[in-house]
Structure formats: structure tokens, C-alpha cells
Amino acid sequence: MSPEKTILEVIAPTVEEAVSRGLDQLGLPEEAVEVEVLDQGAKGLFGLGNRQARVRLIVRPISLGEKTTAAEPGTGSTPSRASGEDDDYPLELARHVVEELITRMKVNAKVESSWVEQHNGSPEPMVLVDVHGEDLSILIGRRSEVLNSLQYITSLIVSKELGKWIPLMIDIQGYRTRRERQLRQLAQRMAEQAVHSGRRQVLEPMSASERRIIHLELRDHPDVVTESVGDEPNRKVTILLKR
Amino acid sequence: MKELVEYIATALVDNPAEVSVKQSRDFGNKVNLELQVAKEDMGRIIGKSGRVANSIRVLLRVAAARDNKQVNLDVVEGR
Numbered sequence: 089m090s091p092e093k094t095i096l097e098v099i100a101p102t103v104e105e106a107v108s109r110g111l112d113q114l115g116l117p118e119e120a121v122e123v124e125v126l127d128q129g130a131k132g133l134f135g136l137g138n139r140q141a142r143v144r145l146i147v148r149p150i151s152l153g154e155k156t157t158a159a160e161p162g163t164g165s166t167p168s169r170a171s172g173e174d175d176d177y178p179l180e181l182a183r184h185v186v187e188e189l190i191t192r193m194k195v196n197a198k199v200e201s202s203w204v205e206q207h208n209g210s211p212e213p214m215v216l217v218d219v220h221g222e223d224l225s226i227l228i229g230r231r232s233e234v235l236n237s238l239q240y241i242t243s244l245i246v247s248k249e250l251g252k253w254i255p256l257m258i259d260i261q262g263y264r265t266r267r268e269r270q271l272r273q274l275a276q277r278m279a280e281q282a283v284h285s286g287r288r289q290v291l292e293p294m295s296a297s298e299r300r301i302i303h304l305e306l307r308d309h310p311d312v313v314t315e316s317v318g319d320e321p322n323r324k325v326t327i328l329l330k331r
Numbered sequence: 332m333k334e335l336v337e338y339i340a341t342a343l344v345d346n347p348a349e350v351s352v353k354q355s356r357d358f359g360n361k362v363n364l365e366l367q368v369a370k371e372d373m374g375r376i377i378g379k380s381g382r383v384a385n386s387i388r389v390l391l392r393v394a395a396a397r398d399n400k401q402v403n404l405d406v407v408e409g410r
Contacts, residue, residue: 188338192338193390236386238390241339245339
């Protein structure tokens with residue numbers, strides 16, 4: 089087990105909200121963290137004795153099987169680790185898994201992988217799997233449902249094989265990059281509107297990673313704060329004026 | 332379709348030898364797949380609030396659409 093742990097403490101009105109806010113911030117799925125409830129919180133009468141819930145999220149060094157260890161790559165049908173190639177094994181593995189999946193989905197495409205920096209400035213790099221080809225919109229799906237599922241299943245398989253969770257993103261024909269730019273612009277426009285109207289702006293429902301882009305974009309905004317409300321899959325970001 | 336489910340399930344479970352996928356008769360364009368895994372692997376295939384199983388279904392739907400089929404996936408426990 090790695091001695092380095094990322095720990096995040098979140099305070100919110102309810103435990104569920106605190107957990108999902110924390111996951112938003114980390115940009116990780118629920119499986120990647122261990123949740124420790126520090127304080128369940130309490131609902132007071134008419135706001136008296138009201139206490140917020142507090143949770144601690146610990147990013148798991150080992151996310152899936154307790155049986156696999158970080159030092160021991162598993163023995164599956166996936167390519168085996170050659171000595172001296174430790175650094176790029178996750179890349180090759182991720183590329184291989186995505187290829188196997190899309191081939192079985194009867195889609196023809198070229199798959200490449202590389203190490204990229206994470207958006208949150210974490211020193212740990214992230215695996216980016218790029219899929220190129222013709223007519224790949226079927227791999228994105230409505231509200232990027234297919235792309236997200238592909239990424240989720242790939243992450244699970246890669247993590248299981250490596251014995252630890254590694255950050256991984258799949259992009260299809262530059263969709264994520266384009267979408268991220270759109271979301272940043274949207275965030276700025278809606279923030280402007282919130283300032284002008286003085287009213288809370290509610291965005292359309294988005295996935296955790298998309299909400300995260302909005303939160304990050306407006307993190308240092310002088311006049312507004314962002315907050316996610318509602319339950320998955322209809323959770324949305326709202327933008328409101330700073331008090 | 333069957334191969335897709337087999338690949339994912341085998342890669343995710345602790346007992347890959349106990350993974351089996353059965354494809355029932357087609358009714359028109361409807362296909363029913365039954366994925367069987369060892370009891371202790373059920374959680375891994377279904378996931379929290381069914382997230383893993385649902386993701387498998389989403390990918391499966393793409394594969395099925397390629398053949399103009401509709402597919403249903405059931406996950407059952409082996410004995």
C-alpha cells in the first residue's frame with residue numbers, strides 16, 4: 089500500500105451531499121474513495137441546533153480487489169509487464185483494454201494513449217486514451233453516456249489489473265477538449281448573468297466531471313460561488329452571488 | 332455482443348473461470364443475454380447502485396445497434 093494518501097474533508101447539510109461534493113472536487117467516482125463519516129449532522133428545530141454533516145474522503149490506493157496488491161500485477165489475458173517498462177505499462181494496458189472493448193462493440197478506430205497532466209494540478213499524471221476514426225459519435229452517445237460508460241469500465245479493468253486506482257480519461261475525436269472549452273465559456277456567461285440579475289443561475293444536468301469543470305472555472309471568480317444540487321443523474325451546478 | 336460481455340466480466344471478476352454468458356433465442360430483433368458469475372463476484376459486476384451493470388448495458392446497446400438489435404442483459408448468480 090502506498091503511504092501517500094489524498095484526504096479531503098467536506099462539510100455539507102447532509103452526508104450524501106458532502107460525499108458528492110467531495111467527489112465533485114476530486115473528480116473521482118465513488119469507488120475510488122473510502123468515506124468516513126465524521127459527523128452525521130443534526131437537524132435542529134427551526135434551525136436551532138442545526139449541525140452540518142462532516143465526512144472525510146480518503147482516496148484509495150487500492151480500489152478494487154483487496155486481494156490484488158500494488159506490487160503484483162494480475163495475471164489476466166492482458167499483456168504482461170516486462171521489466172524496465174514499468175512506467176509505460178499503464179499506458180499500454182489502457183490502450184489495449186479500450187481497443188478490445190471497441191472492437192467487440194464493432195467499432196473501427198485508432199487508439200492511442202499518453203501521459204498528461206491532471207487538471208487539478210496534482211503531481212500524479214493521468215492516462216489519456218485518444219480514439220480517432222470516422223463516424224465515432226456512436227461512441228459518445230447522448231450526453232456522452234457511452235463515452236462515460238466506456239471510460240468507467242476501462243478504468244475498472246485497468247485498475248483491477250494494476251492493483252491500484254490510476255486516473256484515466258478517454259477522449260473521442262477531441263470531444264472532451266471541445267466540450268471543456270464550451271463548458272468554460274458557459275460558466276463565464278452564466279456567472280455574468282448571475283451578477284447582472286442577482287439571481288441564482290441553474291445549469292443543465294451534467295456528469296461529475298463536467299460539473300467539476302464549471303466549479304474549477306469559477307473557483308476564483310470575485311463575485312459568484314458555485315454549488316451542485318439535486319441527485320444523479322440530474323445533478324446540476326448552480327451559480328449564485330457571493331455574500 | 333456475447334463476446335463484449337464475456338470480455339468485461341472476465342476482466343472484472345476474481346473467478347474468471349466461472350463466468351458464462353448465455354444467449355437466448357432471438358424474438359424478432361430482441362436478444363436476451365444472461366451473464367452468470369460466481370456468488371462472490373456479483374457485487375463487482377453489479378456495482379454500487381448497479382453502476383457497473385448499467386455501464387455494461389450502455390456499451391452492449393452500441394454493439395447491438397450495429398446489428399439492428401435490441402438487447403437485454405440479466406446478471407445471475409452461479410452456484
